[in-house]
Amino acid sequence: MQLDTTTDAVLNADNHLIQSFTDLDALKQNNARTIIQRAKGALVYDNEGRELIDGIAGLWCVNVGHGRRELIDAVTKQLEELDYYSTFYNFTHPAAAILAEKITSLAPGNLNNVYFANSGSAANDTAVRILHHYHARRGKPNKRLVLSRVGGYHGSTYLAMAMTTPAYSEGWTSATDLVHHLRSPHYWREGDGMTEAEFLDDLMRDLEQSIARIGPDNIAAFIAEPIMGAGGVIVAPEGYHKRALEICKAHDIKYISDEVVTAFGRLGHFFASKEVFGIEPDIITSAKGMTSGYQPLSATIISDEILDVISAPGERFLHGFTYSGHPAAAAVGIANIELMQREGLPEQVRTTGKIFEKAMKGLVNIDIVGEVRGSHFMIGIEFVQDKQSKKPFDESVEIGSRIAAAAQERGLIVRPLGSSLILSPTLVMTPVLIEKTEAILRESIETVVSEL
Structure with a gap:
């Protein structure tokens, strides 16, 4: 049986699928679904062929990277x-x-x-x-x-x-x-x-x-x-x-x-x-x-x-x-x-994970970044209206979701969580991809700040 994986066919079929932790009504109404078609290494590709850094490793999962033949x-x-x-x-x-x-x-x-x-x-x-x-x-x-x-x-x-x-x-x-x-x-x-x-x-x-x-x-x-x-x-x-x-x-x-x-x-x-x-x-x-x-x-x-x-x-x-x-x-x-x-992947992470952690924690010099926390390939970024008072954004602003959407437009998948973002990429991230991740996030945050 040959599956029809065209965008329209998948979206129509997806009307029968219940996704986790989402507004199901809004999802069906605005059709704002991302179809992940294939993956390799630290990258995934959507139905339009766009290359995306998998900044969440599927869901904290794909530690050794996608498509490992072994x-x-x-x-x-x-x-x-x-x-x-x-x-x-x-x-x-x-x-x-x-x-x-x-x-x-x-x-x-x-x-x-x-x-x-x-x-x-x-x-x-x-x-x-x-x-x-x-x-x-x-x-x-x-x-x-x-x-x-x-x-x-x-x-x-x-x-x-x-x-x-x-x-x-x-x-x-x-x-x-x-x-x-x-x-x-x-x-x-x-x-x-x-x-x-x-x-x-x-x-x-x-x-x-x-x-x-x-x-x-x-x-x-x-x-x-x-x-x-x-x-x-x-x-x-x-x-x-x-x-x-x-x-x-x-x-x-x-x-x-x-x-x-x-x-x-x-x-x-x-x-x-x-x-x-x-x-x-x-x-x-x-x-x-x-x-x-x-x-x-x-x-x-x-x-x-x-x-x-x-x-x-x-x-x-x-x-x-x-x-x-x-x-x-x-x-x-x-x-x-x-x-x-x-x-020697765990040993490698002790080096590359620290490079990733340092790159992400460097984002704290952006005005709305209140705290960057975590360790190695497990990072959370919290956004605030005011750093001194740590005043959070109103929920209606949907700051995390807006920045996540901006990052995805630029080639990076991150996970929004209220006024925060979570990053948990594959453990095969290279220094080059880490640098690209930091650049995309910085541009995405600054773009949303300018819109606000």
């Missing part, structure tokens, strides 16, 4: 040999087993056990469901609540959305009865004249007071991204994660490090929890860069201590998804890790 061949070869089999009951297959071994060899500490799903949302839901069962098996069935943070993003399933910052579920329901949100760790916005060290102390007091008020015997876990992603690329004060982990351990609260975005090279290491932030959590969740987006796959990586409790004699693991450890997805995961190791 990954495409891995899928093809696996489908020819074993197209599908589940990892239910006593069944396994080579791809899932070998990938699990590879992942645990890269994970810190005693995180030696992997449960596969197909999204970061499912990985985080899995983590909490496992911990509920873990605590119940220890005779503590009331330990069910989860501590999360304002500004965090943990997914879109019913529980994961409850753990996500409330702004993402406005007008929608979620499992909010299971979640308590701690203060945002965004120093630039929330510091209120304190030093960064004082702000950190204040955040830890909020954590301690929340635990005391809720009761540690009612709290199953604390979940945190090493660097917040879709909540605005917020970097907590230095030492935040170490101190939070110490407090959690003191109160028998498990620590979930949500590395759906930060793992697999984005910050220059396969996992950032220990190598960048100096912690060994009880659980790490991962997805996106694990297959570089070539196949949907996620992992919930749990400690030996947790596994020992939930796999005691007579226990059954009553959790599962049809596509857990899908052979094609697992084969891509293996090929992705091997490619990254062979090319």
